[in-house]
Amino acid sequence: ENASRLLQGQRQLLSIARAFAAQAPVLVLDEATASIDSNTETDVQHAMNRLMQQRTSFVIAHRLSTIRNASKILVIDQGKLIESGTHEQLLAAGGFYAKLYNSPLADMDKMKR
Known part of the structure; x- marks a missing residue:
């Protein structure tokens, strides 16, 4: 209350x-x-x-560890849907999601797993 x-x-x-x-x-x-x-x-x-x-x-x-196990991830950049798929599919595609996941900023997020 x-x-x-x-x-x-x-x-x-x-x-x-x-x-x-x-x-x-x-x-x-x-x-x-x-x-x-x-x-x-x-x-x-x-x-x-x-x-x-x-x-x-x-x-x-924004924390990728929060969505890693989702059955479908939609990646939105500047209001536009630019990618979709599972975590593994998006990493394999090597696009925006993969670059974000592999960026130094995501390293702290990955260490929590």
């Missing part, structure tokens, strides 16, 4: 828990782990992977 006393990461965790508890058939997660510390994020991602198996889920994320 008084969420203003919670840190942003705590509010995100609470929102994720509420979404899964609601057992909705469709989930929309927009930067769901952006304010969560790295250690907690790994645990949350494992739980989210298990819980999303029975739901249609739309996950908007």
Whole structure:
């Protein structure tokens, strides 16, 4: 009730828990782990992977580790859909997603796996 006393990461965790508890058939997660510390994020991602198996889920994320196991990834650049496929397909294609995944900025993200 008084969420203003919670840190942003705590509010995100609470929102994720509420979404899964609601057992909705469709989930929309927009930067769901952006304010969560790295250690907690790994645990949350494992739980989210298990819980999303029975739901249609739309996950908007900049952290590639958040979407790595998605059945379909849509890559949008400057408002345009430029690639789509699984993580493996996009890496094999060697396009924008692969360059982003292999960039030095993604190294920290990969180390969390």
